[in-house]
Amino acid sequence: MALLGEALEELRRQSFTGRDAEVAQFREAVRGPGVTFVHGPGGVGKTMLLDVFARVAVEAGRRPVRVDARHLTLGADALPTPVDADRPALFIDTYELLEPVDDWVRDTYLPSLPGDCPVVIAGRQPPRPRWRADPAWRVLTRVIALGNLPADDARAYLSAQDVPVAMHERLLAISGGHPLTLSMLSDAVRRGVTPRTLADLPDVVGALIANLVDEAPSPRHRAALEVCAHVPATTEDLLRDMIGGDVGEVFAWLRGRPFVDECPYGLYPHDVVRAALDADLRWRDPARYSDMLRRKLTVFLDRVLATPHEQTRLDLLAHTVVLNASRSHIAALSELPPSLRAYADGLREGDRASILEMTAAWQGAAQADLVAHWLDRRPEAFRAFRGATGDLCGYTACLQVTEADLGADPGVDAMWQYVSKHGAPRPGEAVRIWRFFLDREHGQRPSPSLTLFVACQMLDIIQLGGDRGWSLVSAFEDPERWTPAMEFLDFWPATAADFTVGGSRYPVFAHDWRRAGITEWATAMHARQLGAPARPPGDGIEAPVLSECEFGDAVRAALRQLHAPDLLRQSPLLDSRMIRRNTRPGTPAVRTLRELVEAGVAALEPADRELLTRTFLRPDTTQERVAAALHLSFNTYRRHRDRAVTRLAAWLWAHEIGDPGC
Incomplete structure (x- = not known):
């Protein structure tokens, strides 16, 4: 027997x-x-x-x-x-x-x-x-x-376990070919479960955590593991910013884990460990998960901005895009592949012909003619995507346009008409348009070029100058595929700006940074990552964007209402870019307005400062008596007062439009 x-x-x-x-x-x-x-x-x-x-x-x-x-x-x-x-x-x-x-x-x-x-x-x-x-x-x-199973071997394993072929690619994407994960996923399928991510299987996550991750010797070590799972690469300085204190011993422990590898940017865990740690923390402690994501976003943005070379910044962002996208339920994002050794570069000799050739092949002669127009007019707006050998594999172009650029490109004309109707750029405010994108071999399907294109857009947002009015994206041809992704990124469909070139219709997505600045953008992104309620993209598009003249009138009214809270709460300045940019979390917008007015008054010449302080900031008598105390006739006093108010309004306007000299 x-x-x-x-x-x-x-x-x-x-x-x-x-x-x-x-x-x-x-x-x-x-x-x-x-x-x-x-x-x-x-x-x-x-x-x-x-x-x-x-x-x-x-x-x-x-x-x-x-x-x-x-x-x-x-x-x-x-x-x-x-x-x-x-x-x-x-x-x-x-x-x-x-x-x-x-x-x-x-x-x-x-x-x-x-x-x-x-x-x-x-x-x-x-x-x-x-x-x-x-x-x-x-x-x-x-x-x-010993690493994970190659794709063909993993498919053979799934076939041996009688997993339906239709589910093979999904399970491969979730497991990355990790044998134990494949085995547990196969068992889940036999139990009738159709998982989308590891987060759908808390029991599997728990088993993987126990098997993959050594028991952390302290809460700080566990926190370090969780940080490592949520950033593209972990360094000592990043770990110090995230968990605080002396992290030398914790970093050394992390470096010694068998599921942690090294790259030029720091430490990173195997993909299945990332996914398991992410799903486990999100299920086990949602509040700490949310807090860590918020801190990670702040630390990571600071790190990107502190990186001196654009290529390194783009590499970090490309890794982050792929890492975050792998956890997304949005198809256009979840299918973004690693950028591998592809990189973004400026134009080189010979690129023009290749760019026009691939554009004509994928999008037709009319679109290629428009690309040629902008290559001649704005060559610096183009980025070339190159493979490891330096060969051109794709390109994009981000145009900063003005009214002088109208008349040559129906797409730019349509978008300019849209922003003019919904909030025309004020003096000094920029309108930037992601007008073109293609990969030579894949068009607009998933490719390293597409990942770099998304990373370029993210870097453009992170590096927002104070002068940015609008950002628009009109490079994609498939609205059904890209609308959910662009709305996740807080760009709303600007359907009135959609346009047609060569028989192909191009959808337009827009974001007005004066109505929803980087702080609001980051807050909305954080909420959407968690699946929490977030304001709809484009919420507030009807809020007025004040012209310089309207802004000055609002400043004059606010000065008169500084000590009438009910009236001040109705000021149109409270919806201004200046207020949103300077309001601290938990601080009422009215208080921010008062603080900015006081800062502006303090920045004026002594005579103007004294006059505005006595008249508006700390009035204790009538304006006639203020004039007498300053040894001025009332008419002279009013002339000096109005001039000081105009100077204050100019100071505040400079903050509104982001004048770097203010």
Whole structure:
């Protein structure tokens, strides 16, 4: 009668897929002495691979000796002593538990084994430096870094588990090919669940957290893990900004985790660990999750702005776009691929012909003619997207337009007419239009170029100058696909500005930064990331945008109403860009207005400052008596008063339109 263990072994054998290169490497190693060191994060399939290696050892006429360090309760001396006559092959699993006696294993235990005994060690960490420092062990040690299953092997595994083919790509996207995650997702499918993300399966997330992530030694270590899961790359300074205090020891601990890798920008965890940590914290502690996202946004924006080179800023943003998009339910965002080694660049010689050729091929001759017009008129507005070899793979153009640019491009004409109707740019305010985007091979379908294009738009928002009036996007051709994504980014469909070129209709998306500045934008983005209620994109589009003359009249009225709160609360200045930009969280807009008026008065010449203070800020008598106290006739006083008010209005107007000299 067959044993239950034999049946289990056969089922495991049938479900095993892939790892052909690793098995071939062990077939060579099993012929003689030496150590094969297999390392990788939890759930990546080390134990399953050791099962296969054991069968290979049997085929080679050897007797497998299996040891799992989790079961060694008597200390290191409980390790077995294989007998030479048995032609043994030794397999040690969960070796990370034996790391305290690693020197003894390497220098004493392994040298005592039979001379031709192959050894396989499997653990979460790679061999310690002393294995590589010893020239003898360096020759006799083979290292296998075990990663996730390649896509074809992962599909083969899902087929072996009878998962419907229609679900393969979704499960691959969720798991990234991580074997344990694939196994748990397959089980969920068998239970009738159709997961969209790991967040749909709290039980799976809990199991992955327990298996993948070592127990953090303190709340600060756990917080560091959660930060690492939510930023593209973690450095000591970023960790210090996020969790505070001395983070040297915590960062070193994080760096030593087997599921954490390094890149030029810092540390980052494996994708499945990111997803599991994100889903776990969001489910377990929604309030802390929300707070961390808010702090992360502030810290990350500061970090981007402090980065000196635009290429590095774009790299950071491209990583962030892909990371955040992978958690999105919006198809246009969730399908954005990594930018790989693609990068944004200025135009080079020969780019013009390539850009026009790809535009004509994808969007027709009429659109190509418009691209040619702007290449001649605004070449600095174009960014070229290049692959690793420097070849042009796509492009975009962001035009800053004025009324002088009208008449050549029906798209620009339509958008200018829209902004003129809904809030014409005031003197010094810019209108920027993302007018073109294409990838040479993929058009506007997912590509590294598309990811870079989105990153360029995000960088443009982050680097908003005080002079920005409008941003518009008219580069996309598919409104059904891109409307949800653009609304998530707080750009509303400006359907009245949609236009047609060469038979193709281009939707327009708009954002007026005077009505919803960077603070409101960040607040709305944060709420939408959490799935919390957020103001609709375009909310407040009907709020007036004051002209300079209207603004001056509102300042004069506000001065008269400074000590009449009910009247001041009706001031149109409270909806102004100046107030939104300077209002602190929790501070009433009326208080901000008073503070700005006082700051403006303080910035004036002494005579004007005294006159406005006595008349409006701290009036304690009539204006006639103020004139007498200043030794002025009343007519002269009124002339000086009106001149001082005009100067104050000019100071406040400079803050309204973002004059950098104010």
